[in-house]
Amino acid sequence: MTAIKTIACTLGATAAILLTGAAQAQTVKMTAIAGHPPALPWVKLADEFFIPEVDKRLAAAGSKTKFEWTKAWGGTAVKLGSESGAVKDGLAELAFVSTIFEAPKFPLQNVSYVAPFMTDDIAVIAKVIKTMQAKIPAMSDAWTKNNMVFLGGTGLDSYHLFTKTPINKLEDLNGKKINAPGPSANWVKGTGAVAVAGSLQTYYNDIQTGVTEGALTFATGAFPIKLTEVAPHITKVNYGAQFAGALAMSKRVYDKLPADAKKIVMEVGAEYDAKLSALLTATSVSLMQKMVEGGAKVRELSPAERKQWAAVLPNVALPWAKDLDAKGLPGTQVLNEFVAQIRAAGVQFPRDWSKE
Known part of the structure; x- marks a missing residue:
């Protein structure tokens, strides 16, 4: 009996030493993924700022x-829209998750896409969504259910219309096929245009080959893919900045990190969030100017025209909210909170999507 106790004590001591050693030093293998390439700011900043x-x-x-990184940007490991699944399945530990392309998994995060024409202030959109995620459990639960920890999100710079031919009035859209990703397809309803699915990877070729005659996108996305080569007419509609995704870490990995590593990861994630908003704001202005210098023609909607364009759209926000309510998600609460938060930021907008 004594021998057994001795052996047990010896094994216990050995296990304690091993556990202590593991706690003292650990190298964590990290595969970082994104469907978009490093040329795009949110991936570039993850690559050049967050990781180092x-x-x-x-x-x-x-x-x-210590983290040991393997980088698989630009869809080299998983295609765009599959990032969260790769993290959940343990195929990656860090990802930029484009919530716009994963709307079924992150329906509440897509509220800005059903409520356009709100604000072109990227920092406001990013802050509003972050605040809502902290306030409304169902929004933060979306990350947890997909085995992820939210590190820092992004509001993309305001969407505009890039077309082959000029759009001088709303009626000029009649019959035109326009690339509009995910929920933004709702922005062409009622205008006479036809929404065609696509992404930054497909817009250039779609327009060049005649599949579409234009795209709804933003300056920081349009410039790297040289979109104005095939769609030189920019109508500055200002559909608004949009929350489109976030940098997230595997919850399995995060939960096992010691407190000091967790603190650093979260701090750098918050800085990534702020830096990306500032970078996109500054970059969108300079890139729009570069596109003009390269031959693009720009026409900006007047406030009256913008109100007209917003008015012709069906209010998809209300049925979106009610549909989520019926599924047990707080759709109406999220929509009302989104509008209230934007208004509280001092923004004036042409249409209140929380009203009939």
Whole structure:
């Protein structure tokens, strides 16, 4: 009996030593993925800021945690819209998740897409969604259910219309096929145009080959893909900045990190969020100017025209909210909170989507 106790004590001591050693130093293998390429700001910043900054701060803090990175940007590991599934299945540990392309998994995060024409302030949109995620459990639960921890989100710069031929009035859209990703297809309803699915990877070829005659997109997405080569007419509709995705870490990995590593990851994630909003704001202005210098023709809607364009759209926000309510999600609460938060930020908008 004594021998057994001795062996048990010895094994216990050995296990404790092993556990202590594991706690003292650990190398965590991390595969980082995104369907978009590094040329796009949200991936570029993850690659050039988030990853090296986390590594730098861990080292500076004397942390025993070290990440060993494998980068698989631009759809080299998983295609656009499959990032959250890859993290949930354990195929990746860090991802930029484009919630616009994963609307069934992140329906509440897509509220800005059913309520366009709100604000072109990227920082406001990013802050509003982050605030709502902290306030409304169902929004944060979407990340948890997909085995992810939200690190930092992004509001994309305001969407505009890029077309082969000029759009001088709303009626000029009649019959035109326009690339409109995911929920933004609702923005052409009632205008006479026809929405065609697509993404930044397909717009150029779609327009060049005649599949479509234009696309709804934003300056920081349009410039890297040289969209104005095939769609040189930019109608500045200002559909508004949109929340479109976030950098997220595997919850399985995050939960096992020691406190110091968790703190650094979250701090750098918050800085990524702020830096991306600032970068997109500054970059969108300069890139729009570069497109003009390259030959693009720009026409900006007057406030009256913008109100007219907003008015012709069916209010898809209300049925969107009611449909989510019926599924047990707080759709109406999210829509009302979104509008209230935008208004509280001092923004004036041409249409209140929470009203009939």
